[in-house]
Amino acid sequence: MNIHPFSHKILNLYSRFFIYFQAILTYGSVRSAARHLRITPSALTRQIQNFELNIGVPLFERHAHGMVLTQAGDILSSHIMVVMEDLKRIENRILALHKIKDEKINIMVIESAANEIMPYVINKITTTYPTIRLQVNTGSSKEIFEALHAGYLDIGVALNLGEPQNLKNIISQPVKMDAIVHTKHALAGKKNITLSECVSYPLIMPSSSLSLYKTIYPLLKNLQENLNIRMESNSIDLMIKMAAAGMGLAFCSRLTTISTQEKEDFIRIPIQNKETRTLLGVYIVKDKQQTYSVNIILQIIQNYLNHNFKSI
Known part of the structure; x- marks a missing residue:
């Protein structure tokens, strides 16, 4: 991988400078930061100046009451916060590995x-x-x-x-819901449909043991008392296969139909009714x-x- 010369200079100085820069931000002055780092103020100043020389812009404005970030320094400070958060996440993940039994x-x-x-x-x-x-x-x-x-x-x-x-x-x-129909079904050309359109056709329904039944069945019964139910099943895969065989219209959550490989003769049509969402x-x-x-x-x-x- 080719590294831009500017990036290369930063990488050479980065690890030590990271600690020094963060110390100045934390303690507010070179003197206080140097005391915490147990180095001389002049050594800390040289490190900061060396980094500034390599990147070509100042990071701090020197005032009698302490160090104030420049615009470039503020950008670097934001970056350091992201790096610290990433390091903490990495540390937690590594520690977790030792605690997993x-x-x-x-x-x-x-x-x-x-x-x-x-x-x-x-x-x-x-x-x-x-x-x-x-x-x-x-x-x-x-x-x-x-x-x-x-x-x-x-x-x-x-x-x-x-x-x-x-x-x-x-x-x-x-999770939204789709209707599953054969590619030659009368509804196959639609981009989306409503439940009122579905009840006019033979249906493949989930059995009462499935949560899908509790969502879809009452809504359909409210639209039409006598539903034309060709088949009921507790198998999502079987209902899709029967719809693909042209037996009727089936219902599946989007969770199911996303994973289904559409190699058979069926398509899915999004249902517009918000109340069908699960x-x-x-x-x-x-x-x-x-x-x-x-x-x-x-x-x-x-x-x-x-x-x-x-x-x-």
Whole structure:
């Protein structure tokens, strides 16, 4: 990598100067900073002047009452604050590595989250934190709720649990809903649709054990009493496959349809109705002391959602 001459000069002086510059900012004068560093004021002054000579601009204005930052000095000061914060984060991560024990973390997730989020989490954990062992199972939001309350889980990832008693909602991510139809379906050419358009066609519905059912079924029933339901299932993948086979119109959260490879004959159409939006929640037991391993996994999930679901 080629380094610009200006950058090269700074790199040669940076490590020692960093300490000296920060000391002057902290103690307000060369004399006080030198006393803290246990060097002479003249030695400290030479270091500052040498750095200023190399970058071609002054960093301080010298006054009788102390040192005042110039505009260039203020820029450097802001940079140092960022570097200090980064160093602290790095230090905490390294310290955490020593505190992570060989332990097993039990996680239960809804099917869509298992397909979308967990491959990333598992890969991150196995490559970066090999002492953490994961037990990952899928289940309905109800099953996740019950397993957390029973103390079987360290982390639960579910839809629409809200703020249950004794559980803490660490992460809450809004997720939109799509309609899944065959490429030759009458609605296939639309960029978005409403639920009132959907009820005119045969439907593939989630079974009552899925949280998706609680979101979509009452809304559809309010629009049309007698729904043309061709099939019900507790499998998201099966519902998508049946829609792809032309059996009817299915519903899936965007969390599911993002991960689905559209190699089959179906398309997804965003649903406009705001009330169809769901909340993906990541939960832990409220009063349970969390280990470093659990906190690391929660952070990895949060990072993934921040990066992949900003616009959802």
